[in-house]
Amino acid sequence: MARVNPLVRVLVVDDDALVRAGLTMMLDGADGIAVVGEAADGDQVPAAADRHSPDVVLMDLRMPRVDGIAATRRLRARPRPPEVIVLTTFDTDENILHALRAGASGFLLKDTPPARIAEAVRQVAAGEPILSPRITRRLMDRVAVQAGxxxxxxxxxxxxxxxxxxxxxxxxxxxxxxxxxxxxxxxxxxxxxxxxxxxxxxxxxxxxxxxxxxxxxxxx
Structure with a gap:
């Protein structure tokens, strides 16, 4: 009997209810993925992670109380942490570097096609990092000139x-x-x-x- 691969469990974190609903609807229809929970702010992420045990967290950057960088850092400091993909409209060099250094395994822009977001979730869950091509180029350029x-x-x-x-x-x-x-x-x-x-x-x-x-x- 063929072994069935388990679903990738996803937690969606965004302060915009419409964005959360859109991502949930899109990802729940994707092969091999199940959205198991949502959070509206970074301060809700630890409890949501405890409750739902996600494999991957889709993390917004700018939220009212605790931003995505701080929430990512706290998640990655936990035993057996989920992988984190930052999904944002803000692609400044500082945001990209802070997110990756906080432990994010990926950084995507919200205009990324839905199929690519779903593929990124599966890829990160399998242990492979993911960056938007535009961000990869910018990141390499920034790193190349960092003093010291x-x-x-x-x-x-x-x-x-x-x-x-x-x-x-x-x-x-x-x-x-x-x-x-x-x-x-x-x-x-x-x-x-x-x-x-x-x-x-x-x-x-x-x-x-x-x-x-x-x-x-x-x-x-």
Whole structure:
């Protein structure tokens, strides 16, 4: 009997009731996804996460009491946290960097096509980060000119073994685990072990932060 993949459980967080309703209706109709709850402000997110145990949280940035950056940081500090995709109309460089450094696994604009949002949810739930192409370009440009970022990143990466360093470079170029395994002649299990060790050694939350560090160090 074929194994049925479980649904990706999604929590929608936005202070606009119409946006929440639209996202819920759109995602509930998408293959492999179930919206399990909603929250209208960042201060409601911890209780909603406890109640609904989401795999992925779609997080607005600007909310009246607790913004999406603070809510993301609090979520990612919890044991076994859900993945977070920031979904916003505000794509300033500072917002993008703050969200990713807070632990978000993705950053999408609200004008992203519905099918792409649904695919992003599935991708992030599977452990692969996602950024809008426009944001990726801007992020790379911003990182490239940050004062002191290069030296700091190089010093941090010095703690890694040569093989872990190779994995960081591959992640920085956007490779997934299967692609890294092929390129570096490793098993998939070995790649996953290296990624886990890198996150622990460098005190990072997710692959997106590894990619940022690789860009800071000029490796991607």
């Amino acid at each position: 970022a290069y030296a700091r990143a190089r010093a941090i990466l010095a703690a890694l073994s040569p093989r872990e360093h190779d994995v960081v470079v591959a992640i920085g170029h956007g490779s997934n685990n299967a692609e890294i395994a092929t390129a570096l002649d490793m098993t998939l299990a070995t790649v996953k072990t290296h990624v886990s060790h890198i996150l622990t050694k460098l005190d990072l939350d997710n692959r997106t932060q590894i990619a940022l560090l690789a860009h800071d160090a000029g490796l991607a």
